[in-house]
Every structure is written in C-alpha cells, then in structure tokens.
Amino acid sequence: MKLATYKDGSRDGQLVVVSRDLSQAHYATGIATRLQQALDDWNFVSPQLQDLYVTLNQGKARHAFAFEPRQCMAPLPRAYQWADGSAYLNHVELVRKARGAEVPASFYTDPLMYQGGSDDFLGPCDDAWFGSEAWGIDFEAEVAVITGDVAMGASPEQALEGVRLLMLANDWSLRNLIPAELAKGFGFFQSKPATAFSPVAVTPDELGEAWAGGRVHLTLQSSWNERRVGLCEAGTEMSFHFGQLIAHIAKTRNVRAGSIVGSGTVSNQDWSHGYSCIAEKRAIETIEDGAPKTEFMRFGDTIRIEMKGRDGLSLFGAIDQRVAGPEDLAPPAEPDEPGEDSAPAPA
Amino acid sequence: MKLATYKDGSRDGQLVVVSRDLSQAHYATGIATRLQQALDDWNFVSPQLQDLYVTLNQGKARHAFAFEPRQCMAPLPRAYQWADGSAYLNHVELVRKARGAEVPASFYTDPLMYQGGSDDFLGPCDDAWFGSEAWGIDFEAEVAVITGDVAMGASPEQALEGVRLLMLANDWSLRNLIPAELAKGFGFFQSKPATAFSPVAVTPDELGEAWAGGRVHLTLQSSWNERRVGLCEAGTEMSFHFGQLIAHIAKTRNVRAGSIVGSGTVSNQDWSHGYSCIAEKRAIETIEDGAPKTEFMRFGDTIRIEMKGRDGLSLFGAIDQRVAGPEDLAPPAEPDEPGEDSAPAPA
16 A cells, blocks of 8 residues: 655645555545554554555546645654664765774664654655755665554564555755764764655555565665666665664664654665765765765755666655755745644545 | 643543643643644644633633643653753763763854654653663753744744743663763664653743743752752753754754753752752762762652742642563553544543
C-alpha cells in the first residue's frame, strides 16, 4: 500500500491512498484524515486503507483523481521523532580518511545516530530555503522508515517488526556550520535544517524481495541540476539494518508510533556508483588530489532523489527540490490556523 | 491560566483547565480535547480556555472536580520538538572545572543546545524506568517553555513573543552512558531517556513580575529522597534567556507550535543554594576533595521538583517521581489503541 499527505492548508494535511503506479490517488476520508492517526491505530485502520488501495489499483475507486506529487507534504508533515543513523560505514570511512582520521573500532558494532528536529518537514517538491550559500548547502539521499510502537529494550528482531512504512529522505545539511557545532560536543542543531521526504510512504510488502534483512536492496538515484551523480546500492553495504537502528534508540526508552528513522547517506565502496551527498564527492577528491574541487549547492540548484523497484517503476515518487535563498523567502510560517480539524476533502 | 493533561488511556490524554491554587480542574471538552490542538490554533482557542479558567477560579464552573496531579500525563504527552539548552553557564563551568577543562569562549555568546527525543514523555508522577543502576541515573531540574510558531530567522525578541506556556522539566540523564556517547561526536541519544514534566503548564502572566527578560525569577526546589538538595535561583544566572534559546533553533529552520525548549540544569555560582542535578554535586566534591563521593540514584529513590510563586503557592505542581528498575518493569508500550479519538470526558 502507498500513502501520501496532500496539502490542504492545515498543519497535517489530508491522508490519501496512492495507486501502485503512482498515477491515481483517493482521499482516505471516512477511514483516517491524517497519517499519524493511522499509525496510532494501525491494526484497526490499515486494513481499511489496504481495501481502498486494492480498489484504487483495480480502477474501481469512485472518486479517484490524478496523483500530483507537487501537492504533497511530507507523508508525516511533522512527527514525534526523527532519528537518523549513519548506517553506511563507507560514508564515515571516506569522510574520515579525507581528513586523515581513523574510524573508531566501536563504530563497527555501535550505530552512530543523531536526534533531528521533526516539527517542520518539507514536502518532496517544496523549495528548501537557506539564509546563505556560505553555509555549505548539501543534500543527503537516504532511505527512512516510519515505526509503530517499539518497547524499551526491544531486540533488533523485535524492533524490525515495528517497521510500518518506508520512504526516501533528503536530509539537508549545512556543511560549513557542522565543524563548529560538533566541536561544542552536543551534536547537530543549526547544521541540520528541515528534512524533506518522498511523496509517498509504502508498506514493506510493496518492495517484495527487495526488502530483506531490514535493508532495501535497490538503487538510490540522485540527480543534481539534472545531472545523474549517484546510483548507489542501498542494500548490502548498510552496516546496520533498520531493526538495529530502532533497537539502538529503544535501549533506554520506548519508541512510539510515527517515529521516523533514517539510514544515513547511502554510500558504496565502489566509487563508480557516484555519491548521495556532495561531502562524499569532496572527500574522494581530497583523497585523490589533496583538495576538494566540487563546490556545495547554489541558490537555484535542483536535486532529484528517486528509487525504482525491480519492475522499473518509481517506488516512492521523486524528491525534487530547488535550493532557495533569502531573496525568494516565503512568508513566515503561517499563524495559528482556525478550524484545521474540519478536514474538507474534495471527492 | 493553568493547563494540564489527564490520563484517559489515549496517547494524548484529555486537556483540563486547572485552578490557580491547583485545587480544582475542569475538562476543556467543547473547547479543545488535546493541548496540541490548543497550541495549533492558540489565538482562537486560548481565550475560550481563559474564560473557563476565570469561571473555575471563581468557583462557578459547573463540572469542576478535585485536581489530582497523579492523574496527569506530561502537559504535552508527546511533542513535535524537545530542544534543551545549557543556559546556566555555571553548570557548564563546574562540570568542566572538575575535569580540568576550560570553557570555550564561544560558550558565552553561542548557546549550547541538544535535540532530545519527544515521542514518549513521562507524566509528573510516573515512575522512571531504567535498565541498570550502573547507567548512572541522575535527575536534572529545569524550567521549560512551550512555543507557538516562530519563523526562521526570528530575533531573540521576536522568538520570546512565541512563548505560550511555561512548565518544569526533569531531564533524566544516564551519566555513565554520556562519555562514550558524546565521544562519538553526534550528541546525546541513549544517555537521555524519557523526560518528565510538571503537572501543569502555565501562561507567562501567571508568574507576574517573576517572568522578566525571558527568565523565571523564582527558586527551583529539588528534594532527593525527601531531603532538600537544591534551592536554586532560576533567574539572574540564566546566561541565555528563552528568546535567545528559541532564536538559536530558528536560525536555520522554522520552529512550529508545540515545540518545547528547556533551560538546562538550573545552577548558581553560590554553592550554598545546593544543586539541581547530582553531576554538579559530584563536580563540586571533585573540585574540593579530588574525587566525587555522592553516588547517583538507586532503584526506589525519589525526586521531587517544584517551584513556588511569590505568593508561596506551587506554580506548576510538583514533579514527584520514583526510580524503577527492570524488576518493576511495566508492560511494554501499549499496542495500537482503537478509538482513541472518541474522547470520553467525564463531567
């Protein structure tokens, strides 16, 4: 099943079910209006959404309409948790090698994760706004899951059972703000602005055998200014699978429904696959030539991130964003919205 | 106005208005069922809650009942953001001095903050569950605010206007997990389990002149196993006020309604005020005697955190928790809950 959230002027948008080929959509009105609502009560709600999905795929849904990714918010426009791993150790090794540092032995047994902001995500086609190009604007192409409830102390196997949905993430990073921020010792903050997610989130069964061992065995495509820069295999080189990442969070606390957990930048040892973030390209240049030569992103640049299934069809739809600067700045976050719960669902 | 969230078996609980003296409460049914709903639409909802508050204080609310802090969840049982500062630099100085380290100059101009987990908070009287005493269980008594929408790039003055509610926090910390975790470079994760909050959240006007310059000029009381260990002044030594902390978050992203921002452990240069976390007591012992002698918390220990207004009455009610171990472990997080939106409000 494939789910998306349509913009309707409210903070949480409107839940829609999307056909397998991403051509058609249907409001989930009468079942659930928001994705978080479905996640809070998954065993009761998801079979009803699944029924609608089957009807939609058969072309028999009565109020179906053409699916338009540009109308999408992030599947969860805001979430109670966004925890991002660095599960592709090749990425960590590259970045460290470029600055002559070793990877600590513990990194091979204990996942590296950071807690991200989750109150204001970007939709897949929303512009990404930044105050300055000097901040070192970079994309990070990732796979992410949305969980159900996972109890404190869960094993990786138990945690993996908690995976409800998969999607893609663009974990925007401000590279030139990172060194000073990490030097303070408390992790990322200003260097990690709002993250964007793919148009649809899908249940694991949509991936067929490509979802195996808690990993997505498919190719993540990244195109920067319409030039293909990454064709990275997301499966075999993911050193920690999603069950391990979720269990890491659950060691000392419960993980509650609607938590989003990211894989970190998808990365391969074979450099011919290209890159899923510019920092990695610059690390390779530094290792090869002594200095980076690829610059970070400029205002007006575009980034497209997509993953195709084994049938060649786009699984999640594409993240397709433009980098925007202060000149383009949208009006500030909307003020309090009256009546947002009155869910008008065109049919 | 004072607001609380009553346990009702659902994830978000039921919003109640609480009388100024914390003796009476009244369900906000008909106005808003959840606190997040009120925050999402504050300009419309808060005047209605205020009207009920006035009626309740006058003893004229028709379905008032005795307020019972033990029935409370955290005012926001889950939130879209929990960002915690270290605004009392004395705390940072003490901890660093104990290990012979300097405080970087930037710490006096750039707030230190970390992004915390916000999907599963503890109520004020909920047991706090930990897997092992060897983790180094410590409380951290703090002041926290809940914000409305604050736009990216807001100044500290603009950000301060975004403060909607104030409350107390117990930011549980696992001291013996911190060194290895911070050494990984990405900040806290497992070392910061679920945070607890006070029974009620209050609007700034409830503090009168004690709310000034973005700081709370009152005394935070901490009692460990019923022994008073801290009487710390929260106002003058808060090096960064709440507007500055919120503006720090807003530098590169929007801060959305319902974000919780903490002050960090309240701490005074005059050691006679005692301490708001055990780590600080141990730092003082290390500075004075070369080694810490106070141990961290044991299973069965209690911690009570409270703040009184200038009238001597408890402002937020008390956080009053017991440390529990695996032996006491509650059943795992409840499974999906059917029908949680059907808000039954006893009257």
